[in-house]
Amino acid sequence: MxxxxxxxxxxxxxxxxxxxxxxxxxxxxxxxxxxxxxxxxxxxxxxxxxxxxxxxxxxxxxxxxxxNDVRGDIINSSTGTHVALTGSGFFVVGERTGMSDGNSIIGGSNFYTRRGDFEMDREGYLVNGAGYYLKGVPIGATGNPIGSVPETIKIDNGVIPARETSRINYGLNLPADPAVGLYTGGLTDISGLDLEPFKEASLNGGAITTFASNGAPVQVELRWAKTDDAPDTWQLYYQTASDPERWLAVDDAVATFNANGTLATLNGDPIGANQVANITMGGIEVNGTTLGDVELNFGTGGLTQFANTSGRASDIQLFQNGFPAGSFLGVEISDAGRVVATYSNGEQVDLYQLVTADFNAANMLKRLDGGVYAATTQSGEPIFSLEGGIAGSALEASNxxxxxxxxxxxxxxxxxxxxxxxxxxxxxxxxxxxxxxx
Incomplete structure (x- = not known):
């Protein structure tokens, strides 16, 4: 033997x-x-x-x-939809199971891969070089993911509709000793012969382009006039027409200040040290175009009256949340794992949040063609996360x-x-x- x-x-x-x-x-x-x-x-x-x-x-x-738990080198890529995982875990992907009327049918089963060379196909799906379809969680209107169950990412490459301006974030410092005197005109609607005295007794408060519901741009110009010294009181105006020129007082925008330069009251309401100050500009109309009600948000400490040697308003900051319609330009995946669409109006919209899947025993996954894996009883069920380490415009090389x-x-x-x-x-x-x- x-x-x-x-x-x-x-x-x-x-x-x-x-x-x-x-x-x-x-x-x-x-x-x-x-x-x-x-x-x-x-x-x-x-x-x-x-x-x-x-x-x-x-x-x-x-x-x-x-x-499976040994990472390959991370290399940069010039393609915005290429993505790599810097930590453990896997991308969640699906496979095409058939076609219907020329459109792909994506199966409901989840597979897992580290292969991140995704690119958008003609249907708007993000597909990697092995033919697997990337999954993620949709982003809601609040900018937060909706749920935690991944679904196949499909991008609409159509026109993004216009969004009417509903909020203006506004910050500025009014001078403690203004270069102009008190405005004693006492008018809320200023035009004609009253324009010159008004401009001589008021300060430029900045201008911003806002957008109507149809996407039409509306230039909103602002001025502040000091109306009292005891206490220091300022009134906000906006230009409602440019030809002939006309200015209207913003009813609720009467601000008073403490001796230390901080905001004391707004529209008669006391403002605390860490309190958000905001008002609503109702029924804004500029040169015949109506904006409707717009929230004017000064935040906390955004409206002040500190000393300023120029005697003019300073540190003016204006931001608004509206935009005109725009056509789709492209898509990329950020380092935060967000699928972001870019449009011709300059807007970037978060569409999906990538989901990563971890396993208690990643080396027990079943290997399939194309660098994908299927969960097994030995690997355990996937543990989904919305906070996996992700690098945009990058790829993981073979280990x-x-x-x-x-x-x-x-x-x-x-x-x-x-x-x-x-x-x-x-x-x-x-x-x-x-x-x-x-």
């Missing part, structure tokens, strides 16, 4: 080294495949049952060992080390050759034994 045992053991060695060679071959072949995870080979010794003094080394069996694979190739070749010598020697010894009988 010794010769036969040696022969059987040598054959198991041949099988094991051939198995290792297959893994090495696959690793080298995929050394340039995006997101590829190399396969290592492990060996198990198989010992026959015998008394301690009669045990022999035994045969060998080979098995594959995944390296195969060519030099290391060539080293393993040489060792495997030598081990295989040595096993063939055992087979040859066993065969010769077996022939000697048979010849002895003859």
């Amino acid at each position: 010794g010769i036969y045992g040696a022969l059987s053991t040598a054959v198991s060695g041949l099988r094991a080294q051939a198995f290792a060679l297959e893994n090495i071959s696959g690793n080298i072949a995929n050394s340039q495949t995006t997101g590829y995870k190399r396969m290592e080979t492990g060996f198990i010794d198989m010992v026959t049952d015998a008394a301690v003094g009669r045990q022999v080394a035994g045969a060998v069996s080979a098995y594959s060992r995944s390296t 195969t080390d060519i030099s290391d694979e060539f080293t393993k190739l040489i060792v495997t070749q030598q081990a295989y050759a040595a096993s063939t010598r055992i087979v040859s020697t066993s065969d010769e010894m077996l022939r000697e034994a048979l010849n002895m009988v003859r």
Whole structure:
């Protein structure tokens, strides 16, 4: 039995080294495949049952060992929809299961991949080089993800409709000692002969382009006039017409200030140190175009009366939330994992939040074609997260080390050759034994 045992053991060695060679071959072949995870080979010794003094080394069996938890190098990409994972986890993707009326049907099953070379196809899906469709969670109107269940990302490349301005964030400092005197006109509607005295007794408060419901631009110009010294009181005006010129007082925009320059009251309401100050400009109309009600938000500490040597309003900051209609220009994935669409009106809209999936035993995932994996009972169920480490405009390279694979190739070749010598020697010894009988 010794010769036969040696022969059987040598054959198991041949099988094991051939198995290792297959893994090495696959690793080298995929050394340039995006997101590829190399396969290592492990060996198990198989010992026959015998008394301690009669045990022999035994045969060998080979098995594959995944390296799904070993990250490849992160390389920059010029494509905005390429994305890499800087931490553990996987992108959640789906596969196309068929076509209906020329449109793709995406199956409901989730698969997982580190391959992030996604690009938008003709239908608006983000598809990687292996043909798998990226999934994420939609972003709502508040800018927050809606739910946590990933769905296939599909981007509408149509026109984004205009959004009417509903809020203006406004900040400025009115001078404690203005370069103009008190405005004593006492008028809320100023035009004609009253214009010159009004302008001489008021300060420029900035201008901003807002947008009507149809996307028409509306230039809103603002001025402040100091109307009292005890306490320091200011009134806000806006230009409602430019030809002929006409200014209207904003009814609720009467501000008083404390001696230290902080806002005391707005529209007669006391304002605390950390209180948000805002008013509503009702029914704004400029040159015949109606904006409707607009919230004027000064935030906390945005409206002040500190000393200013120029005697003019300073630190003017204006931002509004409206925009005209715009056509789709492109899409990219940010470092925060947001799928962001860009439009010709300069707007960028967050559409989806990418979802990453972690596993308690990532190396127990089942490997499928195209660098994707399926969950197994050994890997456990996916743990979804909206906060996975993501790098936009980047790709993860294969984690195969060519030099290391060539080293393993040489060792495997030598081990295989040595096993063939055992087979040859066993065969010769077996022939000697048979010849002895003859």
